[in-house]
Amino acid sequence: MDNYIIEMNNIRKEFPGVVANDDVTLKLKKGEIHALLGENGAGKSTLMSILFGLYIPDKGEIRKNGEVVNIKNPNDANDLGIGMVHQHFKLVEVFTVLENIILGAEPTKFGFLTTKETRKKVIDLSEKFNLKVDIDAKIEDISVGMQQRVEILKMLYRENEILIFDEPTAVLTPQEIDELMKIMKNLIKEGKSILFISHKLNEIMSVSDRVTVLRKGKGIGTVNVKDTNINQLSEMMVGRKIKGIEKEKNASTGEIILKVEDLVVPSKLHKNNAVNNVSFEVKAGEILCIAGIEGNGQSELVYGLTGLEKISSGKVTLLEKDITHKSIRERNLSGISHIPEDRHKYGLVLDYKLEDNLALKKYFQEGFQNHGFINEDMFRKHSERLIKAYDIRSGRGSTTLARSMSGGNQQKAIIAREIDCDSKLLIAVQPTRGLDVGAIENIHRTLIAERNKNKAVLLVSLELDEVLDISDRILVMYNGKIVAELNPDETSYQEIGLFMIGAKIQDKFKEAEVEESV
C-alpha cells in the first residue's frame, strides 16, 4: 500500500453512448515500468487522459502517495509531477529542440529569455539519461526517434517523476525501439516511474515489471510480467485465444497482373526522385511485399501506381493494359483496389456516414445512382451487406459517422470496400498500422484469403514480422530503389534489416545503381 506512487481507484468515465472506463483500478509502484495493455478502444488512452487531467472522471479517485488529489487539467498533472509523451508528438515543427523543451516553462530575466542555464540543464539531462538529441536542430529536420527523445526530455526538464508513454513504439524503427527500451530502463534506475501504454506484447514482456490489462473499458487484472507469458496476456487482452496465422503457401502463381517498368516518381520533399527506376511484377496468387524503412519511396511508389501522384517516366501495365496515364477512377475500374496507408487522409471521409464511405468507390455506378440521383436504398443495402460480411462494428450501423468509429473498425470498413470491388490487384499499404492483435490477425487472414482467390496482393509494410509472416516474395526498397528480392522462407530478420538500411545491395540490382550515379 505504502509504496504506490499513483493509485487510480474505481475510475469510471462515460462518453455519450459509451462507457470508456468502467470501475478501473490501476496502481503504479514507485520505480516500476507498469504496462497498460488493451486493444484499441479498450479505454487505455481515456484512463491516461484522466490521469493527465484531460478528462475528469465521473467516479473514482486518484491518489498520489496515498493522498487523494484532484487533477482538473494538465497543469495540475504537471504540478504533481505527471508527464506524458503523446502518441502524436506535441512539438512545434519550426522551433529548435531546446525551444521545444523549454516551451511553456521558459526561464526569463526581466522579461527576456535566458537560455544559457537551461541549455546546460538540458544537456546535462540528455547526458544523464543517455538521450541523444541535437539541441539546436529544428524539429522538422530530425528523425521521429529523436523527436520522441525530445518529448522525454521535456518531461524530465519539468522534473516529472511519473512518465506516461502513449504507444511510444508505434512510430519507431526496430533499432529505435531497442534504444527506447534502454532509455526507459535508465529512467527507472534514476527513480522515475513509468506507465507504458501498448498493445505490443513483446515489448511489454521485455521491458515492464507489471501489466494491467483493460478490455472494453473494464479492468481485467494486473499481473507480474515474470509470472505470465505472451499467450496468457493476449488471451486477457482479446478475451479469446489467438491462433497464429498458418501460412499455407500458394504453390502456383498465375499470370502477371501488374507490371512496373522503370518507374520514376518525383519527390515532393527534395529534388531527387522518390522512386528511381523501379521495375517489378506482381503475379496472380501471390503476396508481394515491399519492405523498407519509412520514407524510402514506398509511399510514392504506391501513389504512382494508383495515380495519386504523377510519374516522371516509366510504364505501368495492369492486366496487359497500359494504365500509365489513366485517371485514378479508370485505374480503379480496370482492377486496382487500394488500402491507403493513411486511413484518415485518404481512406475515409471522416464526416461522412459509414454507408457513404462504403459506397465511395461505387456511388457512380448504375444501381447506386439513377440518372444522377443517389439511390439511398442501394447505399443502405450495400452497407448492411458489408457490415455483416466484414463484422464492422459501430454505434449506429450504416448511419454512424466514420469519425466516431474505432481505428480497427475504420480499417475494416476500408478493407471491406476495397475487397468488395473484386479487383484483380489489391494494394495494401501498412494495413495493420496502429491496430491491435485481433484486428491484425483478421486483416492478415483477409489478405491471404484474397491471394488464395488468385488475386495479386501488393503489400507495403514496415513491420518485419508482418513481412515475414504473410508474404510470398519480398522486395526491399532503399532510397527509392529496389535493393533486394528475397524469399521469406530463406531470409531472416537480420538479413532484411541490412538491406533496409542500405548496408547491402543484391548483385542483380547493382547495375542499375551504377548507371544511375553516372
Add this chain to the structure above:
Amino acid sequence: MFKIFGSSSAVNKKKQKDKEYAFLASVISILVGLLIAILLLFLLEFAKAESDYSKPLIGMRNYFTYSFTSATTFSKIFYNAAPLMLTGLAVGFAFKAGLFNIGATGQYTFGAFFALIAAILWQFPWWAALLVSIVAGAFWGVIPGIFKAFFNINEVITSIMLNWAGLYLVNLLFYNLPKIHTVLPNRTDNLAFTNPKAILPDFGLNQIFNTSFINIGIIIAIIVAVIIYIVLEKTVFGFEIKSCGLNKNASIYAGIKAKRTIILTMLISGGLAGLGGGIVYLAGTVQYTIESSLLSMGFSGIPVALLAYSHPLAIIATSVFIGFLESSGSGLQGLYSYEMTGVILSVIIYFSAFALIVSHFIKKVLKRKGQSDGDQGDGPVIEAVKPETDKPKEQLETKGVVG
C-alpha cells in the same frame, strides 16, 4: 487536443442534438445581438445632453413593428430576402465544397449589370435576362475556381481581387455603353420605360396592394434553394461536392475529379450570386448607378449562410430573417440616422456569426448540468460495453490478479 482521444458515440442521437444546439445557438446569438443593440442605443442616450430614455425603446418597437405596418413594408421583407437568399446560397454552396466564395459581391454586380444590358440593350424578356445574369455571375465565379483548381491559388485572394476588378469593369462598360444610360449620366434607364417586359412579373399584385416591391424573385429564390438542396443531398454531384469539401484527398483517392468539382462548384456559386443581382435590378424598383465601393449584398450572403450552417433550406429562413432586419431599418428613420440603423443591423449580424461559438458553449453548459444531475451525461448510454460471459476467462483473471 481532445480530438485525439475522441471515442465512439451514439452518433444519430448526437446529430439530432447537434441540430438542436445549432438552432438554439442561432436564436441565442440573435437575441444577444438585439440586446447589445438596445444597450448601444441606451448608451447613446446616456452620452447625450438631453437624455430621453424612452427613445431607444420606441426605436426598437418601431423597428420590429415597421415591417408590418403596410403592404409595401411587408413585401419589402421578401424583396430583400430574395437576393440575400441567392447570395447566401452562393456562399453556402461553396462552403459545402470547402471553398470560401468571398467574391459573391463581384459576381452579384456582374450578374446585375449584364441582366440590365440584356434587358435594355438587347430587349430580352425578364426570364432571358435572368439567364444572362446567371451566366455573367457564373463567368465571374469560375475564374477563381479555375485558379484554385489548376494553380492551387487560394480562392479567397483571387475572389477578393476580382470583386474590385468586377466592379470597375462594370463601371467601365457602363461608361462605354451610352445606350443604357440615356437619361442620367450615372444611372441606367428605368426599365418601366425602356423594356417593361424585362421587369419581373408580379401577377398584378403590386396594383392590388398598391406597392412596387412584390415580384416573383422570392419564389425563384426559394425554388433555387430547394433545387440546391436536392443537388447537394440527393445527387451524385452533390455527393462529390460534399466529399471534396470534407476530405479532398480521400475524394481524389476515390477517383473523384476534384479539380472539376471545384470549378463546377465555383461556376454554380457564381451563377447563384449573379442571379441574385439580376433579381434585384430586374425588379424595376432600382437602377444601377456607378458605384465606387463594393455592393454589400454579396457580403450579406456570408452571415446568411453562416447562420444557416450552409444548409440550403435553412438559408431560406435566415435570409428572410436578415431581409426583415434590413427592411425594418426604415422603422428607425426619424429617430436615428441612417448610419445608426446600419450599426444596429451590423451588431445583430455580427453576433449571429457567433452562433458556432455559442453552440459549443451550450453543449458545455448542458454537459455540466447533466453531470451534476446524476452521471447521465447528455447522451443516453447504449449497450456499447457488453458484459463478458466467458466463464473460464474470469477464472484466469482472478488467478492472475496481483495484490
